[in-house]
Amino acid sequence: MDAGTGQPDADDGRIVIDEVTVAAFRGGSHGAVERIFAASGGRVRNYLWMMTGSLETAEELAQETFLIAFRQRARLRDDDRLVSWLFGIARNLGLKELRRRRRRPEYLLSEEGLGMLEEEPSNAPGPDSGLARDHTLRILKEALKELREIEQEMIVLRFFVHLPLKEVADTLGVPLGSVGTTLQRGLAKMKTILDDRGLGLEDLMP
Amino acid sequence: MTQPLHQTAASDRGEARPADAESRGLERTLIATGSRMRGAMDAARPFGADQLRSLRQKLAAERPHAGTGAAGATIAGAGGAGGATSGGWIAWWRGALLVAAALFLLGAVAMAVLSVPLRASFSGRVHYAAGGGTVVPADGALYAGTRLATMAGGGVEFDVGPHASLYLGEESRIVIDGPDQVTLEAGVVWTSVKAGHGDFRVATADATVHVVGTAFEVAADGAATMVDLVKGHLRIEAAASGERRDLEAGGAMTIAGASMQQRDGRGAPPAWVLSLNRESLTNRDLKYFPSATVLDAEDTASSSLAPPPPDDTR
Numbered sequence: 001m002d003a004g005t006g007q008p009d010a011d012d013g014r015i016v017i018d019e020v021t022v023a024a025f026r027g028g029s030h031g032a033v034e035r036i037f038a039a040s041g042g043r044v045r046n047y048l049w050m051m052t053g054s055l056e057t058a059e060e061l062a063q064e065t066f067l068i069a070f071r072q073r074a075r076l077r078d079d080d081r082l083v084s085w086l087f088g089i090a091r092n093l094g095l096k097e098l099r100r101r102r103r104r105p106e107y108l109l110s111e112e113g114l115g116m117l118e119e120e121p122s123n124a125p126g127p128d129s130g131l132a133r134d135h136t137l138r139i140l141k142e143a144l145k146e147l148r149e150i151e152q153e154m155i156v157l158r159f160f161v162h163l164p165l166k167e168v169a170d171t172l173g174v175p176l177g178s179v180g181t182t183l184q185r186g187l188a189k190m191k192t193i194l195d196d197r198g199l200g201l202e203d204l205m206p
Numbered sequence: 207m208t209q210p211l212h213q214t215a216a217s218d219r220g221e222a223r224p225a226d227a228e229s230r231g232l233e234r235t236l237i238a239t240g241s242r243m244r245g246a247m248d249a250a251r252p253f254g255a256d257q258l259r260s261l262r263q264k265l266a267a268e269r270p271h272a273g274t275g276a277a278g279a280t281i282a283g284a285g286g287a288g289g290a291t292s293g294g295w296i297a298w299w300r301g302a303l304l305v306a307a308a309l310f311l312l313g314a315v316a317m318a319v320l321s322v323p324l325r326a327s328f329s330g331r332v333h334y335a336a337g338g339g340t341v342v343p344a345d346g347a348l349y350a351g352t353r354l355a356t357m358a359g360g361g362v363e364f365d366v367g368p369h370a371s372l373y374l375g376e377e378s379r380i381v382i383d384g385p386d387q388v389t390l391e392a393g394v395v396w397t398s399v400k401a402g403h404g405d406f407r408v409a410t411a412d413a414t415v416h417v418v419g420t421a422f423e424v425a426a427d428g429a430a431t432m433v434d435l436v437k438g439h440l441r442i443e444a445a446a447s448g449e450r451r452d453l454e455a456g457g458a459m460t461i462a463g464a465s466m467q468q469r470d471g472r473g474a475p476p477a478w479v480l481s482l483n484r485e486s487l488t489n490r491d492l493k494y495f496p497s498a499t500v501l502d503a504e505d506t507a508s509s510s511l512a513p514p515p516p517d518d519t520r
Binding site (some may be wrong): 028030033038041063067071116160161187194 | 229232233235236237239240241243244246247248250251253257258260261262264265266268332335342344345346347
Protein backbone atom coordinates (compact mmCIF):
# COMPACT_ATOMS: atom_id res chain seq x y z
CA MET A 1 0.00 0.00 0.00
CA ASP A 2 1.32 3.39 -0.93
CA ALA A 3 1.05 5.60 2.10
CA GLY A 4 -1.49 8.34 1.78
CA THR A 5 -3.27 7.03 -1.29
CA GLY A 6 -4.89 3.92 0.06
CA GLN A 7 -4.22 2.20 -3.23
CA PRO A 8 -2.41 -1.02 -3.87
CA ASP A 9 1.09 -0.21 -5.00
CA ALA A 10 2.89 -2.66 -7.24
CA ASP A 11 6.38 -3.75 -6.14
CA ASP A 12 8.01 -1.87 -8.97
CA GLY A 13 6.18 1.36 -8.11
CA ARG A 14 3.50 1.11 -10.75
CA ILE A 15 0.28 2.93 -10.01
CA VAL A 16 -2.44 0.51 -11.02
CA ILE A 17 -5.54 2.03 -12.65
CA ASP A 18 -8.05 -0.42 -14.07
CA GLU A 19 -9.13 -0.19 -17.69
CA VAL A 20 -12.78 0.47 -16.82
CA THR A 21 -11.71 3.62 -15.00
CA VAL A 22 -9.51 4.74 -17.90
CA ALA A 23 -12.37 4.13 -20.34
CA ALA A 24 -14.74 6.12 -18.13
CA PHE A 25 -12.12 8.88 -17.90
CA ARG A 26 -11.94 9.04 -21.68
CA GLY A 27 -15.72 9.26 -21.75
CA GLY A 28 -15.69 12.30 -19.49
CA SER A 29 -16.62 10.72 -16.16
CA HIS A 30 -15.90 12.99 -13.20
CA GLY A 31 -16.03 9.92 -10.99
CA ALA A 32 -13.23 8.35 -12.99
CA VAL A 33 -11.08 11.46 -12.57
CA GLU A 34 -11.67 11.25 -8.84
CA ARG A 35 -10.71 7.57 -8.75
CA ILE A 36 -7.53 8.27 -10.69
CA PHE A 37 -6.80 11.20 -8.39
CA ALA A 38 -7.31 8.98 -5.33
CA ALA A 39 -4.90 6.41 -6.79
CA SER A 40 -2.14 8.70 -8.05
CA GLY A 41 -2.74 12.20 -6.69
CA GLY A 42 -0.58 11.64 -3.60
CA ARG A 43 2.42 10.64 -5.68
CA VAL A 44 1.89 13.55 -8.08
CA ARG A 45 1.56 15.96 -5.15
CA ASN A 46 4.75 14.65 -3.55
CA TYR A 47 6.63 14.90 -6.85
CA LEU A 48 5.59 18.53 -7.23
CA TRP A 49 6.45 19.16 -3.59
CA MET A 50 9.95 17.81 -4.13
CA MET A 51 10.33 19.84 -7.32
CA THR A 52 8.90 23.22 -6.29
CA GLY A 53 9.81 23.08 -2.60
CA SER A 54 6.39 24.42 -1.62
CA LEU A 55 3.67 22.15 -0.29
CA GLU A 56 0.92 24.69 -1.00
CA THR A 57 2.10 25.17 -4.57
CA ALA A 58 2.36 21.41 -5.01
CA GLU A 59 -1.21 20.85 -3.84
CA GLU A 60 -2.54 23.53 -6.19
CA LEU A 61 -0.55 22.21 -9.13
CA ALA A 62 -1.56 18.61 -8.41
CA GLN A 63 -5.21 19.62 -8.70
CA GLU A 64 -4.43 21.62 -11.84
CA THR A 65 -2.71 18.55 -13.28
CA PHE A 66 -5.89 16.50 -13.06
CA LEU A 67 -8.11 19.30 -14.35
CA ILE A 68 -5.86 19.76 -17.39
CA ALA A 69 -5.78 16.00 -17.92
CA PHE A 70 -9.58 15.94 -17.84
CA ARG A 71 -9.89 18.81 -20.32
CA GLN A 72 -7.28 17.37 -22.66
CA ARG A 73 -8.18 13.69 -22.26
CA ALA A 74 -8.64 13.37 -26.02
CA ARG A 75 -4.85 13.78 -26.29
CA LEU A 76 -4.11 10.64 -24.27
CA ARG A 77 -2.90 8.30 -27.01
CA ASP A 78 -2.21 5.13 -25.05
CA ASP A 79 -4.23 3.96 -22.04
CA ASP A 80 -1.15 2.28 -20.60
CA ARG A 81 0.62 5.62 -20.44
CA LEU A 82 -2.01 7.43 -18.40
CA VAL A 83 0.18 7.66 -15.29
CA SER A 84 3.30 8.91 -17.08
CA TRP A 85 1.09 11.33 -19.04
CA LEU A 86 -0.17 12.72 -15.71
CA PHE A 87 3.36 13.02 -14.36
CA GLY A 88 4.40 14.72 -17.61
CA ILE A 89 1.64 17.31 -17.18
CA ALA A 90 2.67 17.78 -13.54
CA ARG A 91 6.30 18.23 -14.53
CA ASN A 92 5.43 20.86 -17.14
CA LEU A 93 3.25 22.73 -14.66
CA GLY A 94 5.97 22.61 -11.99
CA LEU A 95 8.69 23.85 -14.34
CA LYS A 96 6.41 26.61 -15.67
CA GLU A 97 5.63 27.77 -12.15
CA LEU A 98 9.32 27.81 -11.25
CA ARG A 99 10.15 29.80 -14.39
CA ARG A 100 7.45 32.30 -13.43
CA ARG A 101 9.09 32.69 -10.04
CA ARG A 102 12.55 32.79 -11.61
CA ARG A 103 13.65 29.85 -9.52
CA ARG A 104 15.40 26.61 -10.32
CA PRO A 105 13.84 23.24 -9.49
CA GLU A 106 14.67 21.92 -6.04
CA TYR A 107 14.28 18.28 -7.16
CA LEU A 108 14.62 17.05 -3.57
CA LEU A 109 12.60 19.46 -1.44
CA SER A 110 13.44 22.91 -0.15
CA GLU A 111 15.10 23.60 3.19
CA GLU A 112 11.64 24.30 4.59
CA GLY A 113 10.31 20.97 3.31
CA LEU A 114 13.25 19.05 4.73
CA GLY A 115 12.60 20.74 8.06
CA MET A 116 8.96 19.61 7.96
CA LEU A 117 9.97 16.02 7.31
CA GLU A 118 12.52 15.99 10.08
CA GLU A 119 9.76 16.78 12.52
CA GLU A 120 7.59 13.92 11.26
CA PRO A 121 8.02 10.23 11.93
CA SER A 122 7.92 8.19 8.74
CA ASN A 123 5.36 5.44 8.25
CA ALA A 124 7.75 3.48 6.10
CA PRO A 125 9.26 0.32 7.58
CA GLY A 126 12.91 0.57 8.44
CA PRO A 127 15.40 0.55 11.26
CA ASP A 128 14.71 4.22 11.95
CA SER A 129 11.19 5.51 11.63
CA GLY A 130 12.20 9.16 11.74
CA LEU A 131 14.33 11.30 9.50
CA ALA A 132 15.38 13.58 12.34
CA ARG A 133 18.37 11.67 13.67
CA ASP A 134 20.35 11.65 10.50
CA HIS A 135 21.01 14.03 7.67
CA THR A 136 20.80 11.53 4.86
CA LEU A 137 18.41 13.61 2.82
CA ARG A 138 20.52 16.75 3.11
CA ILE A 139 23.68 14.89 2.15
CA LEU A 140 21.98 13.25 -0.83
CA LYS A 141 20.45 16.55 -1.91
CA GLU A 142 23.84 18.28 -1.86
CA ALA A 143 25.36 15.49 -3.94
CA LEU A 144 22.39 15.47 -6.30
CA LYS A 145 22.79 19.18 -7.02
CA GLU A 146 26.18 18.47 -8.56
CA LEU A 147 24.65 16.29 -11.29
CA ARG A 148 23.20 17.28 -14.65
CA GLU A 149 19.53 18.22 -14.51
CA ILE A 150 18.39 15.16 -16.46
CA GLU A 151 20.31 12.92 -14.03
CA GLN A 152 18.76 14.69 -11.06
CA GLU A 153 15.27 14.31 -12.51
CA MET A 154 15.74 10.63 -13.25
CA ILE A 155 17.08 9.83 -9.78
CA VAL A 156 14.23 11.69 -8.10
CA LEU A 157 11.54 10.09 -10.28
CA ARG A 158 13.00 6.63 -9.92
CA PHE A 159 14.00 6.46 -6.27
CA PHE A 160 12.05 9.20 -4.52
CA VAL A 161 8.79 9.31 -6.50
CA HIS A 162 9.10 5.53 -6.97
CA LEU A 163 8.19 5.26 -10.66
CA PRO A 164 9.18 2.27 -12.81
CA LEU A 165 11.87 2.90 -15.44
CA LYS A 166 9.37 2.89 -18.30
CA GLU A 167 7.27 5.57 -16.65
CA VAL A 168 10.38 7.61 -15.86
CA ALA A 169 11.25 7.47 -19.58
CA ASP A 170 7.71 8.40 -20.68
CA THR A 171 7.42 11.21 -18.15
CA LEU A 172 10.66 12.80 -19.33
CA GLY A 173 10.04 11.98 -22.99
CA VAL A 174 13.32 10.10 -23.43
CA PRO A 175 13.96 6.62 -24.84
CA LEU A 176 13.79 3.80 -22.30
CA GLY A 177 17.28 2.70 -23.23
CA SER A 178 18.82 6.00 -22.20
CA VAL A 179 17.21 5.95 -18.74
CA GLY A 180 19.27 2.99 -17.49
CA THR A 181 22.50 4.44 -18.88
CA THR A 182 21.87 7.93 -17.54
CA LEU A 183 20.86 6.64 -14.13
CA GLN A 184 23.99 4.48 -13.84
CA ARG A 185 26.13 7.41 -14.83
CA GLY A 186 24.39 9.68 -12.34
CA LEU A 187 24.79 7.17 -9.52
CA ALA A 188 28.49 6.74 -10.28
CA LYS A 189 28.94 10.52 -10.20
CA MET A 190 27.06 10.80 -6.95
CA LYS A 191 29.26 8.13 -5.41
CA THR A 192 32.36 10.02 -6.50
CA ILE A 193 31.00 13.26 -5.05
CA LEU A 194 30.29 11.57 -1.73
CA ASP A 195 33.75 9.96 -1.73
CA ASP A 196 35.37 13.34 -2.40
CA ARG A 197 33.61 14.68 0.68
CA GLY A 198 34.83 11.76 2.75
CA LEU A 199 31.34 10.29 3.12
CA GLY A 200 30.82 6.55 2.84
CA LEU A 201 27.52 4.72 2.52
CA GLU A 202 27.71 3.92 6.22
CA ASP A 203 27.41 7.66 6.88
CA LEU A 204 24.12 7.72 5.01
CA MET A 205 22.39 4.75 6.56
CA PRO A 206 20.80 5.28 9.96
CA MET B 207 9.71 -1.45 -2.84
CA THR B 208 11.70 -0.08 -5.76
CA GLN B 209 13.73 -2.75 -7.50
CA PRO B 210 17.44 -1.92 -7.76
CA LEU B 211 18.70 -1.22 -11.26
CA HIS B 212 21.08 -4.13 -11.15
CA GLN B 213 18.15 -6.47 -10.54
CA THR B 214 15.98 -5.17 -13.38
CA ALA B 215 15.90 -6.94 -16.72
CA ALA B 216 18.36 -5.65 -19.29
CA SER B 217 15.49 -4.93 -21.65
CA ASP B 218 13.79 -2.86 -18.97
CA ARG B 219 16.76 -0.71 -18.16
CA GLY B 220 17.82 -0.57 -21.79
CA GLU B 221 21.42 -1.72 -21.34
CA ALA B 222 23.22 -4.82 -20.15
CA ARG B 223 26.21 -3.24 -18.43
CA PRO B 224 26.25 -4.41 -14.80
CA ALA B 225 26.49 -1.74 -12.13
CA ASP B 226 29.55 -1.79 -9.90
CA ALA B 227 29.22 -2.78 -6.28
CA GLU B 228 29.55 0.76 -4.92
CA SER B 229 26.82 2.12 -7.19
CA ARG B 230 24.59 -0.77 -6.10
CA GLY B 231 25.19 0.22 -2.47
CA LEU B 232 24.22 3.81 -3.23
CA GLU B 233 21.17 2.59 -5.12
CA ARG B 234 20.01 0.61 -2.09
CA THR B 235 20.56 3.67 0.08
CA LEU B 236 18.49 5.80 -2.29
CA ILE B 237 15.71 3.19 -2.38
CA ALA B 238 15.57 3.04 1.42
CA THR B 239 15.76 6.81 1.82
CA GLY B 240 13.12 7.37 -0.86
CA SER B 241 10.75 4.99 0.90
CA ARG B 242 11.25 6.72 4.25
CA MET B 243 10.88 10.13 2.64
CA ARG B 244 7.56 9.23 1.01
CA GLY B 245 6.32 7.97 4.35
CA ALA B 246 7.37 11.19 6.07
CA MET B 247 5.79 13.36 3.36
CA ASP B 248 2.48 11.54 3.64
CA ALA B 249 2.64 11.81 7.42
CA ALA B 250 3.48 15.54 7.30
CA ARG B 251 0.48 16.29 5.07
CA PRO B 252 -1.83 13.31 4.55
CA PHE B 253 -3.32 13.19 1.09
CA GLY B 254 -6.99 12.34 0.95
CA ALA B 255 -10.44 13.72 1.55
CA ASP B 256 -9.66 17.45 1.53
CA GLN B 257 -7.84 17.32 -1.78
CA LEU B 258 -10.52 15.10 -3.29
CA ARG B 259 -13.26 17.48 -2.18
CA SER B 260 -11.42 20.44 -3.63
CA LEU B 261 -10.90 18.66 -6.95
CA ARG B 262 -14.56 17.67 -7.02
CA GLN B 263 -15.62 21.31 -6.67
CA LYS B 264 -13.34 22.32 -9.51
CA LEU B 265 -14.59 19.47 -11.68
CA ALA B 266 -18.16 20.50 -10.99
CA ALA B 267 -17.41 23.82 -12.65
CA GLU B 268 -16.25 22.04 -15.79
CA ARG B 269 -18.63 21.45 -18.66
CA PRO B 270 -19.41 17.71 -18.64
CA HIS B 271 -17.99 16.97 -22.07
CA ALA B 272 -15.66 19.88 -22.68
CA GLY B 273 -12.36 19.28 -24.37
CA THR B 274 -13.10 17.03 -27.30
CA GLY B 275 -14.16 19.63 -29.87
CA ALA B 276 -14.81 17.05 -32.56
CA ALA B 277 -18.24 18.31 -33.59
CA GLY B 278 -17.06 21.89 -33.95
CA ALA B 279 -14.20 20.84 -36.17
CA THR B 280 -16.49 18.90 -38.48
CA ILE B 281 -18.89 21.79 -38.97
CA ALA B 282 -16.05 24.23 -39.66
CA GLY B 283 -14.63 21.85 -42.24
CA ALA B 284 -17.92 21.52 -44.08
CA GLY B 285 -18.37 25.30 -44.23
CA GLY B 286 -14.87 25.79 -45.58
CA ALA B 287 -15.40 23.29 -48.38
CA GLY B 288 -18.57 25.07 -49.52
CA GLY B 289 -16.85 28.43 -49.61
CA ALA B 290 -14.14 27.11 -51.87
CA THR B 291 -16.47 25.83 -54.58
CA SER B 292 -19.12 28.34 -55.61
CA GLY B 293 -21.43 31.11 -54.45
CA GLY B 294 -24.43 28.91 -55.29
CA TRP B 295 -23.43 26.45 -52.60
CA ILE B 296 -23.18 29.28 -50.08
CA ALA B 297 -26.74 30.33 -50.85
CA TRP B 298 -27.84 26.68 -50.58
CA TRP B 299 -26.16 26.28 -47.18
CA ARG B 300 -27.64 29.53 -45.93
CA GLY B 301 -31.09 28.41 -46.97
CA ALA B 302 -30.63 25.01 -45.33
CA LEU B 303 -29.39 26.61 -42.12
CA LEU B 304 -32.36 28.99 -42.03
CA VAL B 305 -34.77 26.09 -42.48
CA ALA B 306 -32.98 24.08 -39.76
CA ALA B 307 -33.08 27.06 -37.36
CA ALA B 308 -36.77 27.57 -38.04
CA LEU B 309 -37.51 23.89 -37.41
CA PHE B 310 -35.49 23.98 -34.19
CA LEU B 311 -37.39 27.03 -32.93
CA LEU B 312 -40.69 25.43 -33.87
CA GLY B 313 -39.75 22.25 -31.98
CA ALA B 314 -38.65 24.18 -28.89
CA VAL B 315 -41.89 26.17 -28.81
CA ALA B 316 -43.92 22.97 -29.25
CA MET B 317 -42.10 21.28 -26.38
CA ALA B 318 -42.63 24.29 -24.14
CA VAL B 319 -46.32 24.40 -24.99
CA LEU B 320 -46.74 20.69 -24.37
CA SER B 321 -44.73 20.97 -21.10
CA VAL B 322 -42.35 18.23 -22.16
CA PRO B 323 -39.42 18.32 -19.73
CA LEU B 324 -36.15 19.11 -21.48
CA ARG B 325 -33.40 16.62 -20.72
CA ALA B 326 -30.94 19.50 -20.69
CA SER B 327 -32.44 20.67 -17.40
CA PHE B 328 -29.59 20.03 -14.96
CA SER B 329 -31.01 18.80 -11.69
CA GLY B 330 -28.25 17.40 -9.50
CA ARG B 331 -25.16 15.25 -9.19
CA VAL B 332 -24.17 11.78 -8.01
CA HIS B 333 -21.48 11.78 -5.32
CA TYR B 334 -21.01 8.10 -4.54
CA ALA B 335 -22.18 4.89 -6.06
CA ALA B 336 -21.49 1.36 -4.97
CA GLY B 337 -22.49 -2.16 -5.78
CA GLY B 338 -22.51 -4.39 -8.83
CA GLY B 339 -25.13 -3.41 -11.38
CA THR B 340 -25.51 0.09 -10.01
CA VAL B 341 -26.45 2.44 -12.83
CA VAL B 342 -25.35 6.07 -12.70
CA PRO B 343 -24.56 8.57 -15.48
CA ALA B 344 -21.02 8.60 -16.82
CA ASP B 345 -20.22 12.07 -15.55
CA GLY B 346 -22.43 11.93 -12.47
CA ALA B 347 -24.63 14.77 -13.73
CA LEU B 348 -28.37 14.34 -13.22
CA TYR B 349 -30.87 15.79 -15.66
CA ALA B 350 -34.65 15.67 -15.82
CA GLY B 351 -35.41 12.14 -16.96
CA THR B 352 -32.22 10.51 -15.61
CA ARG B 353 -32.90 7.14 -13.97
CA LEU B 354 -30.71 5.69 -11.20
CA ALA B 355 -30.88 2.03 -10.25
CA THR B 356 -29.28 -0.32 -7.76
CA MET B 357 -29.27 -4.06 -7.23
CA ALA B 358 -28.60 -6.09 -4.07
CA GLY B 359 -25.89 -4.47 -1.96
CA GLY B 360 -25.85 -1.30 -4.04
CA GLY B 361 -26.43 2.32 -3.11
CA VAL B 362 -26.18 5.80 -4.59
CA GLU B 363 -25.68 9.09 -2.77
CA PHE B 364 -26.74 12.16 -4.76
CA ASP B 365 -28.04 15.71 -4.56
CA VAL B 366 -31.09 17.04 -6.34
CA GLY B 367 -31.47 20.79 -6.59
CA PRO B 368 -29.54 22.95 -4.16
CA HIS B 369 -31.14 21.73 -0.94
CA ALA B 370 -31.99 18.00 -1.14
CA SER B 371 -29.59 15.16 -0.36
CA LEU B 372 -30.77 11.65 -1.15
CA TYR B 373 -29.52 8.09 -0.64
CA LEU B 374 -30.99 5.42 -2.88
CA GLY B 375 -30.89 2.05 -1.12
CA GLU B 376 -30.32 -1.38 -2.59
CA GLU B 377 -32.66 -2.91 -5.17
CA SER B 378 -34.21 0.44 -5.99
CA ARG B 379 -35.03 2.60 -8.99
CA ILE B 380 -35.63 6.33 -9.07
CA VAL B 381 -36.21 8.91 -11.80
CA ILE B 382 -35.07 12.51 -11.49
CA ASP B 383 -38.03 14.63 -12.60
CA GLY B 384 -36.30 17.94 -12.06
CA PRO B 385 -34.52 19.97 -9.40
CA ASP B 386 -37.52 19.80 -7.07
CA GLN B 387 -38.99 16.34 -7.61
CA VAL B 388 -38.00 12.69 -7.90
CA THR B 389 -40.15 9.64 -8.56
CA LEU B 390 -39.35 6.46 -6.66
CA GLU B 391 -40.31 3.54 -8.90
CA ALA B 392 -39.24 0.78 -6.52
CA GLY B 393 -37.16 0.23 -3.41
CA VAL B 394 -36.18 2.81 -0.83
CA VAL B 395 -34.87 6.37 -0.80
CA TRP B 396 -33.73 8.41 2.17
CA THR B 397 -34.21 12.15 1.76
CA SER B 398 -32.90 15.10 3.73
CA VAL B 399 -34.03 18.60 2.75
CA LYS B 400 -32.87 21.86 4.27
CA ALA B 401 -35.72 23.78 5.89
CA GLY B 402 -37.08 26.96 4.39
CA HIS B 403 -36.19 26.36 0.78
CA GLY B 404 -39.53 25.75 -0.89
CA ASP B 405 -41.27 22.55 -1.83
CA PHE B 406 -39.42 19.34 -2.65
CA ARG B 407 -41.46 16.29 -3.63
CA VAL B 408 -40.89 12.55 -3.64
CA ALA B 409 -43.54 10.83 -5.76
CA THR B 410 -44.43 7.14 -5.92
CA ALA B 411 -47.24 5.29 -7.69
CA ASP B 412 -49.35 5.69 -4.53
CA ALA B 413 -48.56 9.14 -3.24
CA THR B 414 -46.65 12.37 -3.49
CA VAL B 415 -44.72 13.43 -0.40
CA HIS B 416 -44.32 17.20 -0.11
CA VAL B 417 -41.28 18.23 1.87
CA VAL B 418 -40.94 21.48 3.72
CA GLY B 419 -37.60 20.84 5.41
CA THR B 420 -37.12 17.48 6.98
CA ALA B 421 -35.53 14.06 6.89
CA PHE B 422 -37.51 10.99 5.96
CA GLU B 423 -37.58 7.68 4.18
CA VAL B 424 -39.92 6.59 1.42
CA ALA B 425 -40.20 2.96 0.39
CA ALA B 426 -42.34 1.58 -2.41
CA ASP B 427 -42.81 -2.12 -3.11
CA GLY B 428 -45.44 -2.07 -5.84
CA ALA B 429 -48.35 -2.70 -3.46
CA ALA B 430 -47.97 0.22 -1.08
CA THR B 431 -45.78 3.18 -0.18
CA MET B 432 -44.32 3.50 3.30
CA VAL B 433 -43.17 6.87 4.65
CA ASP B 434 -41.09 7.17 7.83
CA LEU B 435 -40.51 10.70 9.13
CA VAL B 436 -37.57 11.50 11.40
CA LYS B 437 -37.79 15.27 11.80
CA GLY B 438 -39.78 18.22 10.45
CA HIS B 439 -43.16 17.62 8.91
CA LEU B 440 -44.55 16.31 5.66
CA ARG B 441 -47.71 16.64 3.62
CA ILE B 442 -48.68 13.44 1.85
CA GLU B 443 -51.11 13.38 -1.05
CA ALA B 444 -52.63 10.03 -2.06
CA ALA B 445 -52.50 9.53 -5.80
CA ALA B 446 -55.80 7.63 -5.99
CA SER B 447 -58.03 9.96 -3.95
CA GLY B 448 -56.14 13.25 -3.87
CA GLU B 449 -56.62 13.24 -0.07
CA ARG B 450 -53.93 15.14 1.82
CA ARG B 451 -52.66 14.39 5.29
CA ASP B 452 -49.90 15.91 7.40
CA LEU B 453 -47.31 13.81 9.17
CA GLU B 454 -45.37 15.01 12.20
CA ALA B 455 -41.88 14.03 13.41
CA GLY B 456 -41.65 10.41 14.55
CA GLY B 457 -44.74 9.44 12.60
CA ALA B 458 -45.13 7.02 9.74
CA MET B 459 -47.80 6.32 7.14
CA THR B 460 -48.65 3.55 4.71
CA ILE B 461 -50.46 4.53 1.51
CA ALA B 462 -52.08 1.87 -0.66
CA GLY B 463 -54.62 3.04 -3.22
CA ALA B 464 -56.98 5.45 -1.50
CA SER B 465 -56.07 4.11 1.96
CA MET B 466 -53.83 6.24 4.19
CA GLN B 467 -52.99 4.56 7.50
CA GLN B 468 -50.90 6.26 10.14
CA ARG B 469 -48.61 4.01 12.19
CA ASP B 470 -45.74 4.32 14.66
CA GLY B 471 -42.55 5.49 13.06
CA ARG B 472 -39.03 4.34 13.68
CA GLY B 473 -37.96 7.77 14.95
CA ALA B 474 -34.45 7.33 13.64
CA PRO B 475 -32.82 7.01 10.25
CA PRO B 476 -32.51 3.45 8.97
CA ALA B 477 -29.30 1.61 9.76
CA TRP B 478 -27.96 1.76 6.24
CA VAL B 479 -28.24 5.56 6.20
CA LEU B 480 -26.48 5.81 9.54
CA SER B 481 -23.67 3.63 8.29
CA LEU B 482 -23.22 5.94 5.29
CA ASN B 483 -23.16 8.99 7.51
CA ARG B 484 -20.80 7.47 10.07
CA GLU B 485 -18.10 6.71 7.57
CA SER B 486 -15.62 9.46 6.94
CA LEU B 487 -15.27 10.78 3.43
CA THR B 488 -11.90 9.07 3.10
CA ASN B 489 -13.27 5.72 4.18
CA ARG B 490 -16.10 6.03 1.73
CA ASP B 491 -13.61 6.84 -1.01
CA LEU B 492 -11.63 3.75 -0.12
CA LYS B 493 -14.75 1.67 0.06
CA TYR B 494 -16.30 2.75 -3.19
CA PHE B 495 -13.75 4.13 -5.59
CA PRO B 496 -11.18 1.36 -5.91
CA SER B 497 -13.81 -1.24 -6.74
CA ALA B 498 -14.71 -1.52 -10.40
CA THR B 499 -18.32 -2.21 -9.63
CA VAL B 500 -19.79 1.07 -10.77
CA LEU B 501 -21.06 0.92 -14.32
CA ASP B 502 -20.49 4.38 -15.65
CA ALA B 503 -22.29 4.00 -18.94
CA GLU B 504 -26.04 3.94 -18.53
CA ASP B 505 -26.61 2.37 -21.93
CA THR B 506 -24.26 -0.55 -21.41
CA ALA B 507 -25.49 -1.20 -17.91
CA SER B 508 -29.19 -1.10 -18.54
CA SER B 509 -29.24 -4.42 -20.34
CA SER B 510 -28.04 -6.22 -17.21
CA LEU B 511 -30.55 -4.55 -14.95
CA ALA B 512 -33.31 -6.79 -13.73
CA PRO B 513 -36.40 -5.38 -12.02
CA PRO B 514 -35.88 -5.54 -8.27
CA PRO B 515 -37.94 -8.09 -6.38
CA PRO B 516 -40.69 -6.85 -4.03
CA ASP B 517 -39.34 -5.77 -0.66
CA ASP B 518 -40.99 -8.09 1.86
CA THR B 519 -39.08 -6.79 4.87
CA ARG B 520 -41.49 -3.97 5.52
